[in-house]
Amino acid sequence: MIVSQSLMAQAQSAPDSFSGLAERVSPSVVNITTSTMVAGRTGPQGIVPEGSPFEDFFREFQDRNGNGPEGDRPRRSSALGSGFVVSEDGYIVTNNHVIEGADEITIEFFSGKELDAKLVGTDPNTDIALLKVDADEPLPFVKFGNSDDSKVGDWVMAMGNPLGQGFSVSAGIVSARNRALSGTYDDYIQTDAAINRGNSGGPLFNMNGDVIGVNTAILSPNGGSIGIGFSMASNVVTKVVDQLKQYGETRRGWLGVRIQDVTPDMAEALGLDSAEGAMVSDVPDGPAKDAGMKAGDVIVSFDGKSVSDTRQLVRIVGNTEVGKSVRVVVNRNGNTETLLVTLGRREETETAVPASQQQEGTEEPATKDLMGLTLSPLTAELRSELGLQDSAKGLAVTDVDPAAEAYEKGLRAGDVITEAGQTEVLSLNDLEDRITEAKDAGRKSILLLVRRGGDPRFVALSLDTDE
Incomplete structure (x- = not known):
């Protein structure tokens, strides 16, 4: 009887509804639309042999989809994300990958009002960006909470713009704390609250309505939410935001x-x-x-x-x-x-690129097959074809074996692998080294950070798929 009463008391601690909290914080959550000019693409080539009776059909198909002669022209590409207002004078926090390379940034508020935003500063190391809008009146805003006070099992609520569907709420619990995924300064809160593409940059709230995390990435075999989402802890974000607001850049100590x-x-x-x-x-x-x-x-x-x-x-x-x-x-x-x-300043040391990294793939094959993936180091031509920034780094996926585990887990041609085993990969040799290290350490799989259209996703591939 005592055990039963204890379980009932615990069950009663669950919120009856999230409606009050959602109504209170939603005016401070925003949808973000970015616009970027990218180089034209000619689309997939060599689909059918020249002179094939199907050649005209495929040429007509490509022309209809903007991949013909007209597709060679520069075009404007749009992307969607989320963010939240952190001050009444219009400072907005989001993910760096949401606005990276954008020419125009538009903020849509819960009321439907739209404002153009200016970029204040970014920190790729934590994937945080700070924006600023000018409004005629003070804006509703939310405050950061202390993420260190969050415990596994606590209720949380995520808000954002998943899959471009507009303002949406999802709820769950803190599944784990202090997750380190791919970055030096990582401190992620893991949650089972549904997070999908478009949620990036949105807030993760505790039940007091304080922001304890910025929704950043998911671990998924298919690109959709399976209940493993990651939010950068607010105690990391607040330090970054303060520096971006003061300096327009981060200034970290260096030993x-x-x-x-x-x-x-x-x-x-x-x-x-x-x-x-x-x-x-x-x-x-x-x-x-x-x-x-x-x-x-x-x-x-x-x-x-x-x-x-x-x-x-x-x-x-x-x-x-x-x-x-x-x-x-x-x-x-x-x-x-x-x-x-x-202490010195870390950012000053990162501007010096080792000589071994100054040239791209000059001493290794142009492509290589690994784990069912055909990979190529990013070149200027590939960046243009994929609509990437000139500064983009990593390995481009140019083909995926349909019978491979990688295909089953959603990897496709056009994806870019930027990290393996939580370490940056700039060349095919880098990836092979990470695979060897993982095998030597007795691990059965390796964690890849894959970007598609700027959105990051972690995918674990079995090492025994290496041919």
Whole structure:
């Protein structure tokens, strides 16, 4: 009887309805439409042999679909997404991939009113963008909540513009916390609230009506929601938004080391009490080297905060003010030493492209078949054909074996693979290296970040499909 009453009490904590919350926050949620000029495309070539009796039919088909001579002309492409107002003077948060490369950005409010938006700044590392609209009157807005207070099992509500259907609400729970998918600064909230294409950039609310996440990506075998969606945690987003508002760009701290996690075997060999901290594997020119840090040091504390692993250290450093002098405690040869490091700015180091990355595919095959996919490094020609920005990086999918797992999971020609095993891939060799690393680590599958029309999606492919 006691158990039954306890279960009933828990069931009663579920909301009877989300209508009140939806009505309260919906005026602050917006639909985003972008417009971009892209190069013309001639469409698929070589579908039938020249001189075939079907040649005229396919040429007529291509002409009807804008892939004939007229299709060679530049054309305007539109995309849809979501966002939300965070201040009465018109600042709007969305995903970077929603507005990337856009010439025009139009904001539609719940009332139906439309305004043109200006881009304030973007952060591709967290896929966040900040927009600004000028309105005649103060705009309704929502506030960020503390995502660290969210617990697995808490109710959440997502709002946005899924599949271009206009304002829509979905609800679910927090399925997991602190997910790291593909980025250095990732802190995703996983939710089973339905998130589909077009929801990108929309808010994830707690039951108080505070934004605790920005809906960003889904894990799906078919491109639709299967209840595994990811929202960038608000405690990451707020720092990015503040910097974009103040500077128009991010300014993250930079320590200047290459690091790796400490394994139990490493801890035993180093005489450490536990497998915690971040092992320094290399110290190139930079702040850490200037402060006397050495390869083999284990960073156990940074600016008064204990360091448990590399992921935590990267996030702490990135959130620390550029130019600040911090105390870094390291374990060196069994002894503890404290170094005083003046942080640099990470964005300045990222502008220097290694020589190995300055040329595209000059020493590798133009295409390669891997895991049922025919892949090619992105070239200027491919970027033009796919309507991508000149800065786009990754591997283009030029063909998919219909019998392969990749086809079953929704990959198609025209998709672009930008990451594998949570690491950026710029060449075919990069992807092969990630596959080898995954196999060597005993993993049975590899996680790919696939972009289609700018929208990201994670797809896990079995490694035994490699031919």
